[in-house]
Amino acid sequence: MEEPLIEIRNVSKVYDSGTVGLKNINLTIQKGEFVVVVGLSGAGKSTLLRTINRMHDVTDGDILIEGKSIIHYKGKELRKLRRKIGMIFQNFNLVKRSSVQRNVLSGRVGYYSTFKSVLGLFSKEDKQKAVDALKQVKMADKIYSRADELSGGQQQRVAIARALMQDPKIMLADEPIASLDPLTTKAVMDELKELNRKLGITVIVNLHSVPLAMQYADRIIGLRAGELVYDKSIAEVQETDFDSIYEGAAKENE
Numbered sequence: 001m002e003e004p005l006i007e008i009r010n011v012s013k014v015y016d017s018g019t020v021g022l023k024n025i026n027l028t029i030q031k032g033e034f035v036v037v038v039g040l041s042g043a044g045k046s047t048l049l050r051t052i053n054r055m056h057d058v059t060d061g062d063i064l065i066e067g068k069s070i071i072h073y074k075g076k077e078l079r080k081l082r083r084k085i086g087m088i089f090q091n092f093n094l095v096k097r098s099s100v101q102r103n104v105l106s107g108r109v110g111y112y113s114t115f116k117s118v119l120g121l122f123s124k125e126d127k128q129k130a131v132d133a134l135k136q137v138k139m140a141d142k143i144y145s146r147a148d149e150l151s152g153g154q155q156q157r158v159a160i161a162r163a164l165m166q167d168p169k170i171m172l173a174d175e176p177i178a179s180l181d182p183l184t185t186k187a188v189m190d191e192l193k194e195l196n197r198k199l200g201i202t203v204i205v206n207l208h209s210v211p212l213a214m215q216y217a218d219r220i221i222g223l224r225a226g227e228l229v230y231d232k233s234i235a236e237v238q239e240t241d242f243d244s245i246y247e248g249a250a251k252e253n254e
């Protein structure tokens, strides 16, 4: 079998406050998978995603990407790792007063010296790349709009275009549709699915909605209180499975 793209081995994360974010997680993700992570608020979904791109360091265990341990990466190695991994957030994280073009080009910053990126000296190739990325998310006509003139769904698609500028192998999306209405939710989820299918990017998405998870995932992972309590391919998933992840946890809190 092919080498796994991501291997999480016995990973635990305890925050400085003493809160346990993750408890002994073991998880292997293959190239090309579309994985949805579900679980109650506070279950550790964001923590899990953020350990994969080293926004958070783990307390214990190891994470391998393409067979290499990443947990001690620093400087150049860490920058190279982060280029491979695009990230999408609930609140889009765009520079609201900047143009769509500028926001998308900023996804390329990891490839430039600080000097050039501060001055906005982007190459002609990268400007064309930004147009292509915007075409991919069907936002090319908004290239000169200001980010804050766009709807939430449009902003999220620009954020996806920005992440595509990195030529990522992995796309991490942390509640990407939490602040969107059903119609724009569909546009954003369809976009993530398309770049998984068409561009072969491995996608890991945190979602609260089980029906959406079932609609889009190849595989669903469930977290509860920092532990991995569920891991099935979509063909094996049954909606009642989630009672133990959601209702069971609710009972515990009573």
Ligand SMILES: Nc1ncnc2c1ncn2[C@@H]1O[C@H](COP(=O)(O)OP(=O)(O)OP(=O)(O)O)[C@@H](O)[C@H]1O
Pocket: 015, 016, 017, 019, 020, 021, 039, 040, 041, 042, 043, 044, 045, 046, 047, 048
């Ligand atoms: N920076 C932090 N410092 C301390 N504790 C944190 C930090 N980030 C998260 N936590 C705690 O770690 C646990 C897991 O949080 P996490 O945000 O990963 O959960 P989540 O499943 O993503 O929840 P949500 O759906 O609300 O985003 C929670 O108890 C949370 O309060």
